[in-house]
Structure formats: C-alpha cells, structure tokens
Amino acid sequence: MTGMTSSERPLLNRRLAEFGTTIFAEMSALALSTGSINLGQGFPDTDGPVEVREAAVLALREGRGNQYPPGPGVPELRTAIAAHQERRYGLSYDPDAEVLVTAGATEAIAAALLALVEPGDEVVALEPYYDSYAACIAMAGGTRVPVTLRPDGATFRLDLDELRAAVTPRTRLLLINTPHNPTGTVLTRDELTAIAELAVERDLLVVTDEVYEHLVFDEAGHLPLATFPGMRERTVTIGSAGKTFSFTGWKVGWVTGTPKLVSAVRSAKQFLTYVASGPFQYAVAEALRLPDTYFTAFREDLRAKRDLLGTGLADAGFKVFQPSGTYFVTTDIRPLGETDGFAFCRALPERAGVVAIPNAVFYDHKDAGAPYVRFAFCKRTEVLVDAAERLRKAFAH
Numbered sequence: 001m002t003g004m005t006s007s008e009r010p011l012l013n014r015r016l017a018e019f020g021t022t023i024f025a026e027m028s029a030l031a032l033s034t035g036s037i038n039l040g041q042g043f044p045d046t047d048g049p050v051e052v053r054e055a056a057v058l059a060l061r062e063g064r065g066n067q068y069p070p071g072p073g074v075p076e077l078r079t080a081i082a083a084h085q086e087r088r089y090g091l092s093y094d095p096d097a098e099v100l101v102t103a104g105a106t107e108a109i110a111a112a113l114l115a116l117v118e119p120g121d122e123v124v125a126l127e128p129y130y131d132s133y134a135a136c137i138a139m140a141g142g143t144r145v146p147v148t149l150r151p152d153g154a155t156f157r158l159d160l161d162e163l164r165a166a167v168t169p170r171t172r173l174l175l176i177n178t179p180h181n182p183t184g185t186v187l188t189r190d191e192l193t194a195i196a197e198l199a200v201e202r203d204l205l206v207v208t209d210e211v212y213e214h215l216v217f218d219e220a221g222h223l224p225l226a227t228f229p230g231m232r233e234r235t236v237t238i239g240s241a242g243k244t245f246s247f248t249g250w251k252v253g254w255v256t257g258t259p260k261l262v263s264a265v266r267s268a269k270q271f272l273t274y275v276a277s278g279p280f281q282y283a284v285a286e287a288l289r290l291p292d293t294y295f296t297a298f299r300e301d302l303r304a305k306r307d308l309l310g311t312g313l314a315d316a317g318f319k320v321f322q323p324s325g326t327y328f329v330t331t332d333i334r335p336l337g338e339t340d341g342f343a344f345c346r347a348l349p350e351r352a353g354v355v356a357i358p359n360a361v362f363y364d365h366k367d368a369g370a371p372y373v374r375f376a377f378c379k380r381t382e383v384l385v386d387a388a389e390r391l392r393k394a395f396a397h
C-alpha cells in the first residue's frame, strides 16, 4: 500500500476485506421491517431446560464463575465434557490436559485455526461452509480450498475423489463439519473412513465441527471423526452447548484432543477472550449430565419440526433436501422457476412473509450455490405451521 496516505487506505485490512457485511443482519432487518417470520438465522425461539437455566442462576448467586474462571475452563465442566465423550462415544479424554472450554464453538474454530495454520498453509474445507470458517482461515493467513458438496438425489454428498484431489503438499489441515450446516448432510461411516484414511496417509491435522452432534435423525446416530482409526491423535473436535441445550447466547463451547493439540489451541485462545461465560460453565456441566431422555426428546422434537416445515416447502413447490441432521433445511428454488437465491430471498418477505438465507453466501463458487436457499426449523411449532401456510399460499397453485 505504498504511496497511499493513511486516510486513503481502506480501514479494513486486506485479509478481511471480502467479509465486510453479513447477510444475516440484512435479512433480520428485512424480517422486522416487513413483519416476516424469520427462518434465516439459526437460533431457537424458546430457551432450553429450565433446570439448566436455574443452575446458572444458582451459580451466579453463589458466586461461582463471577470472577475469571480458570483459563482452560472450570474443572466441573471439563470433567462433564470428558464424561460425555466417554459415555456417548467411548472416547476418553483427560479433563485436565485434553479438554479446553471456549467462548462458543466460534472461538474454538478461531483459536484452532490461528494456532495450527501457518501463513501460506492450505486448509481444505467442505463447501458450503459455516461463515466463520473462511474469515478465520483468512485471519490465520491460510488459503482456503473448498471441496463442494454436490446435490445427489435428496441430499448433498461429498465427492471423495474431489476431496483427495484437493490435498496438496501445502495442505495443513482438513476442516470438517458433520452434521453439516447448511445442507443437513451427515457424513456416512464410509465417507468418514475415507476422510480418516486420507488424513493418515497425507499426515494432515483435522479440525471437526460437531456442534450438531445431538441432532442426527438417522438410526446410526452421530459418528465422531476422532473415533476412526488413526484419528484421535490428529483431530481437534469442537462441541458447543448452544445448539444442544438451546442457550445460544451463553457461548459455551469446547475442544477435545491430545494434550499437544489442546495446548496449541489454548495458546491462541488465551489471547482471544482468555476466559468467558463463568457461571454458565457450571450450568452446562449439569446440562451435559442430563439423562438420555432429554437428548432423545430434543431430537424427536426437531425431527417433527423438520417434517412439518419440509412438507410445507414441498407443497409450495420447492425441491427439499431432506436433512439427516442439524436444524436447517436446504431447498432448490428452480422448480419455482427461480434461479438466483439472493434475489429470491430479498423478495421473499414481500411475497410470502418469510425470511430465508441464500446458500450462495456459504460458497466461494457462488454459481454452485446460486439456486439453493436455507430455512431454519428450530422454531415453535405454531410459527412453523404459520410459515408453511404462508409459503403454500404464496407459491402453490
């Protein structure tokens, strides 16, 4: 930037220039100004279990977590995270050396990438990707290499040959997300096996975002990448209380991995927030110990909501990609005679009184994402019934 005075220089640096605005702000504003039902941003419209909320109140009253908690997280929560991984997946982690509490999964992603990526390293990520991935790879000075999930019948699938071809000698890590936002794809055992074999063969690190681990609608349930052969020692697994317990504002997330990996991630994390969410950490420790009935009821509730909104969208004429996980449904708008998801989502509030998100915002290959639109179904049943009715009225004939 030689020859430019300070005031001529763009304020936002080059690494972040492409991430100037987020679609969520624009769409949420549109929802407000048009009185539309907001199925754009993915947060529940009811809070999680009352006993978990009360546990936070109690911690706050008793002065647990009101001052800086320990850097790695409060021991009660680290122990509960380790017990959860053991009980659900048979993965054993030492709560002291192999568990790190973060300010949501968002900080876990940022800290993992800032810690593990050297400028110039390539990071292979599934496209469409959660919006913070691209920004965090950029902040770490890495180069993102998207591998596009392709529509295949009623789902989006990973092309394993494309994935293998994306790995070069400069590849440092694979950034995986299963269950996958925004497509609702859950990677199969065969796909995960292939990813694991590739990581071992090319000696890659893996960061896997599994925040929707409790929202898998298939019989198989969630398969953590770290359980596959050769993976525990090279995988940073990211979880979060926000999605599982419907307290997205609490921002309690975590990382599990080997002592070396966790210690590397902690090196970055300590200079981001240092610590966060003190009293909430105690409450999440209790939430993780809720009986299986909680997790089953939560999943079944979301399954019914998936089917409710999915049916409404199909009746309205959308092609619906049936999500096997998460609380999002991706649709194809081409059967409605539309091709541009951005234009469609900008017009949708006026046309139907519903807000959705164009999947293209989650793509580098904008064309590949153009005809897809994402709806969130983590809303009260009556809200989804109303939304489905509005969509039917606006589009079905």
Ligand SMILES: *Cc1c(COP(=O)(O)O)cnc(C)c1O
Residues within 6 Å of the ligand: 103, 104, 105, 106, 107, 130, 177, 181, 209, 211, 240, 241, 242, 243, 248, 251, 252, 253
């Ligand atoms: C919501 C979400 C996150 C962020 O989780 P927080 O705990 O709220 O920071 C990360 N990854 C994916 C895929 C998500 O959908």
